[in-house]
Amino acid sequence: MDAGPHGALDLPLDETIACPQCDALYHARMPQEGGRMVCHRCHTVLIAPKRNAYLRVIALSLTIIILMVGATVFPFLGVNVMGFSNKASVLDSALAFLDGGWMISLSVFVAGFIVMIPVIRAAMVIYVLTPLVAGRGPWPGARAMFRWAEDLRPWSMAEIFIIGCAVALTKIVSLARIEFGPAFWMFAVLVVIIVLADSLMDRWTIWKALEQKS
Amino acid sequence: MESPGTEILTARERGLVACRRCAKVWPMGRDTCDRCGSALHSRDWRSLQRVWAWLVVGIICYIPANLFPMLRTTMLFNTSESTIVGGAIDLATHGNLGIAVVILVASVVIPVGKFLAIGYLALSVRRPERLRPKQRHKLYHVVEFIGRWSMIDVFVVAILSALVQLNFAASIRPGPAAITFALSVIFTMLAAISFDPRLIWDKSGSERTTR
Ligand SMILES: [Zn+2]
Numbered sequence: 187m188d189a190g191p192h193g194a195l196d197l198p199l200d201e202t203i204a205c206p207q208c209d210a211l212y213h214a215r216m217p218q219e220g221g222r223m224v225c226h227r228c229h230t231v232l233i234a235p236k237r238n239a240y241l242r243v244i245a246l247s248l249t250i251i252i253l254m255v256g257a258t259v260f261p262f263l264g265v266n267v268m269g270f271s272n273k274a275s276v277l278d279s280a281l282a283f284l285d286g287g288w289m290i291s292l293s294v295f296v297a298g299f300i301v302m303i304p305v306i307r308a309a310m311v312i313y314v315l316t317p318l319v320a321g322r323g324p325w326p327g328a329r330a331m332f333r334w335a336e337d338l339r340p341w342s343m344a345e346i347f348i349i350g351c352a353v354a355l356t357k358i359v360s361l362a363r364i365e366f367g368p369a370f371w372m373f374a375v376l377v378v379i380i381v382l383a384d385s386l387m388d389r390w391t392i393w394k395a396l397e398q399k400s
Numbered sequence: 401m402e403s404p405g406t407e408i409l410t411a412r413e414r415g416l417v418a419c420r421r422c423a424k425v426w427p428m429g430r431d432t433c434d435r436c437g438s439a440l441h442s443r444d445w446r447s448l449q450r451v452w453a454w455l456v457v458g459i460i461c462y463i464p465a466n467l468f469p470m471l472r473t474t475m476l477f478n479t480s481e482s483t484i485v486g487g488a489i490d491l492a493t494h495g496n497l498g499i500a501v502v503i504l505v506a507s508v509v510i511p512v513g514k515f516l517a518i519g520y521l522a523l524s525v526r527r528p529e530r531l532r533p534k535q536r537h538k539l540y541h542v543v544e545f546i547g548r549w550s551m552i553d554v555f556v557v558a559i560l561s562a563l564v565q566l567n568f569a570a571s572i573r574p575g576p577a578a579i580t581f582a583l584s585v586i587f588t589m590l591a592a593i594s595f596d597p598r599l600i601w602d603k604s605g606s607e608r609t610t611r
């Protein structure tokens with residue numbers, strides 16, 4: 187934990203790490219598993235390795251893909267008012283903007299944010315980490331893949347969508363009877379798994395592995 | 401909480417350029433990181449132009465987002481339209497005060513706060529500031545973290561429009577504000593992502609010597 191800034195003066199570049207948020211230099215030392223190295227002045231987490239992280243992230247990413255398929259196929263929510271009823275899937279929500287000309291672009295965004303981007307990120311992470319677990323060199327394009335996976339992170343909005351559901355439901359709960367389909371629960375679990383997978387991934391360790399093995 | 405004796409040395413001060421993506425350092429003058437393939441900039445001053453550009457389009461999109469209806473509700477041949485603020489007031493008068501507050505915070509307080517915060521941060525790196533770098537960095541962190549959550553209202557509209565399609569009994573359609581609001585959120589997220597937070601800390605060096 188004692189990443190003395192003084193020592194950073196004359197270390198070889200390979201053992202130096204710079205805080206991506208504030209540019210402070212530190213001696214890059216792998217903390218204990220579960221421990222972490224934090225920037226002294228801006229408190230950005232620099233290194234945070236986790237036990238069996240690669241394997242667990244791969245398993246979680248596979249689960250994300252499977253659950254997302256389920257969450258888009260099965261009915262998500264249903265309403266019933268005065269004998270009229272309607273069911274909607276996750277994709278229906280994204281495609282709700284389809285009929286209104288330029289509103290279509292919004293459908294594309296929403297489908298991307300809640301379905302496509304989480305799945306694409308999970309697939310990319312599997313592609314990057316699988317050879318590393320097997321102890322081999324990274325597959326071709328792994329670096330670009332991991333760059334994109336990281337860039338897409340803020341645009342993966344499954345957790346915001348589920349809160350949106352909660353808000354939407356309270357708006358209509360007094361007017362209609364609401365039925366929760368299996369996809370709703372899948373999606374709820376999915377959100378937890380996405381957060382968990384992201385928290386297990388340590389960028390620095392992965393980049394270092396990609397560098398050494400390539 | 402600045403412990404004495406913890407002098408921070410930056411990559412720039414040591415004549416190095418750091419990769420913002422993978423944290424590796426390179427000798428100054430190098431333009432691509434070999435480890436991750438990202439472009440290297442010691443300080444990305446040009447990023448400020450991108451920040452301002454995205455911020456301005458974000459603000460422009462936010463204006464129609466508040467003027468036009470977000471939702472068109474048809475109940476038994478009666479069509480009503482509601483804007484973001486109108487919808488929240490509606491909720492509040494129907495006893496859903498908590499949800500009204502959530503909507504107002506996500507769609508008004510956060511976006512407006514974000515515009516102000518990003519504008520302030522982009523200005524602050526050009527002139528001496530009263531707020532310490534630590535506080536400004538915290539502000540940046542909050543803006544980056546919380547910006548995405550404004551998208552809630554767009555998702556609410558999407559879910560309601562997909563779900564409430566009950567013949568003549570009730571139907572909800574999205575209004576044009578849904579798209580301009582979504583664009584506003586996207587553009588302000590891009591503004592926050594474009595900002596190079598290392599610029600916040602650079603002044604601290606000169607402040608320290610003048611003190
Ligand atoms: Zn830092």
Ligand SMILES: [Zn+2]
Binds near residue numbers: 419424433435438
């Ligand atoms: Zn790099």
